[in-house]
Amino acid sequence: MSPDNELAKRGQTVLILGGGIGGIGSAMRLRSLLPKEHRVILVERDTTFVFAPSLLWMLTGNRSREHISRPYANLEKHGIELVRGEIQKIDLERREAVVDGKTLTGDYLVVALGAELAPETIPGLAQAGHNFYSLAGTESARDALASFTGGRIVVLTAAPAYKCPAAPYEATMLIESYMRKRKIRDKCTIDMYAAEPNPLPVAGPRVGTWIRKIYGRKGLGYHTEHQVTEVDPASRTLKFKNGVEAKFDLLIYVPPHRAPRVLRESGLLGENGWLAVDRNTMKTPYERVFALGDVVSIPLALGKPLPKAGVFANLEATAVAKTISHSITGKGKPMMVKGDGSCFIEIGDGRAGFSRGNFYAEPLPKVKMYPPMWGWHAGKVLIEKLWLRNF
Ligand SMILES: Cc1cc2nc3c(=O)[nH]c(=O)nc-3n(C[C@H](O)[C@H](O)[C@H](O)COP(=O)(O)OP(=O)(O)OC[C@H]3O[C@@H](n4cnc5c(N)ncnc54)[C@H](O)[C@@H]3O)c2cc1C
Known part of the structure; x- marks a missing residue:
């Protein structure tokens, strides 16, 4: 041209x-x-x-x-x-x-x-939980996690597609690590209720299996294809489209997007x-x-x-x-x-995994997963520093 x-x-x-x-x-x-x-x-x-x-x-x-x-x-x-x-x-x-x-x-x-984030499209969601996709929501979630003394923590994806598909999985693993650091892990159960059928479904089964294995090792509950329809803040109950109801003491969520x-x-x-x-x-x-x-x-x-x-x-x-x-x-x-795209996946304790691949590849994206280590975590920190320094 x-x-x-x-x-x-x-x-x-x-x-x-x-x-x-x-x-x-x-x-x-x-x-x-x-x-x-x-x-x-x-x-x-x-x-x-x-x-x-x-x-x-x-x-x-x-x-x-x-x-x-x-x-x-x-x-x-x-x-x-x-x-x-x-x-x-x-x-x-x-x-x-x-x-x-x-x-x-x-x-x-x-x-x-x-x-745009649209928590109000699910009745009760905004009143019952903390939206960690916004700055104010993350601050309130941080304070709630810091003063949590025990009970059931639920991380929820309120729709199957949202920005940064790794983020709620990372959040769940970071919270688990944080509760161990606070020495109250034995007083907490931590569950994720996901609207999607698999972790990071577009990245393919390898990445999904890898995350499921780590969830297993960390004792995290994982419930897929649970589309939330309503939340009752008074009784702290999530209601799903499949008829299941789940209780929580602390709810941290990814809202629907539009x-x-x-x-x-x-x-x-x-x-x-x-x-x-x-x-x-x-x-x-x-x-x-x-x-x-x-x-x-x-x-x-x-x-x-x-x-x-x-x-x-x-x-x-x-x-x-x-x-x-x-x-x-x-x-x-x-x-x-x-x-081409890549993603660091924080797993807690100062470590992260890394996935990289081509998402336009057909018939399926070709994505490779690299095992967790300190270096990937450092890579993510470096990107943060470069972004904020260049600003
Ligand atoms: C918790 C969390 C973790 C994430 N982690 C990662 C990660 O590790 N890796 C990764 O690749 N991505 C990650 N993401 C996703 C990433 O932040 C987004 O995909 C990215 O910011 C998208 O960039 P964007 O410019 O399209 O939109 P945005 O960054 O959302 O910017 C849009 C801008 O438009 C402005 N705007 C909107 N409407 C108006 C209006 N009417 N008038 C004026 N201004 C307006 C908004 O204020 C905003 O500043 C994460 C996101 C979250 C929430």
Whole structure:
């Protein structure tokens, strides 16, 4: 693709909606690739970026809010223009977004608005438990775990598909390790009720078997295909679609996810409720409009979508930045996303396993699992440090 000569004459504006892993990743890379006459504008409603993978360590008291957050204002030091506010309307045809009543337009538009958490769609869930997929929810879960003296801890996935499919499994194993450290493991039972049929179903049976074995060794209960329909906070009871009821003393959950409200209300979603893109270029059907990260759904040959994860959002961000930069300047090459991904899986006691593979492989993703060791845990910590330092 050669640069659009007419466009190359004047400064171009790349408008990025959403300042999560995907939005920041594309903004930072675009800023380093594009000459100064081109603008990179990022729109975000929050004042502080939170590195979500670190919420797991916060759960067991190993990270604080300050450790894992950075002010968005820091982005301005990198030459990224920050617009703080709520995006109320999006017009992909015109590459426009209305932010707190003001219309912004881009020559290129990147939609990276993530997934919205919807605990309220399960009656009683928010009142009965702690949502460890949010910063405030993780803080309340951390305090509850720190003062827990014994009883039944339940980790729940309230829908079969959610971002970072490893996270609730890691949370369960980290909690087990934490209870041993607190010397109250013998006073607790720890169970996971999962809406999905297997751990990390898209990663294949090897990863699932590996997690089940560790759960067995750690004495963790594991109940699959339990779709919660209702929670009674007074009697601390979970009610499932299959008729089973389960009691808990402490409930920690992953809420259902859906596309952000602004996209639902702007009528821009595909049949599956998410944005549709070309899985290699991240282009939407609209001219010079890209979408990436959790807000898109990429169907795979096995009949399930590509898992929503920061590792994919980050890779897609690099690809989109290179493609846009090439289109504007004619330099470098557009980059294709090929479906490669990896995941560290924390198992507690300072160790993690590692899985890596190609998720676009057909008929099934090809994923290899590497046994747990201290080094994989260190690798995850290093990624956290790099993300927060670069900010
Ligand atoms: C506990 C936990 C652990 C995780 N661990 C891992 C891990 O180990 N590895 C991994 O790969 N992934 C992990 N993830 C998943 C990873 O964090 C997400 O997949 C990733 O953040 C997706 O990036 P994104 O840019 O698409 O969306 P997000 O990071 O969610 O960013 C979307 C941004 O858009 C903003 N936004 C939305 N709507 C509006 C609006 N109307 N106006 C203005 N701004 C708006 C939001 O405020 C947000 O900042 C984890 C997630 C959680 C919750």
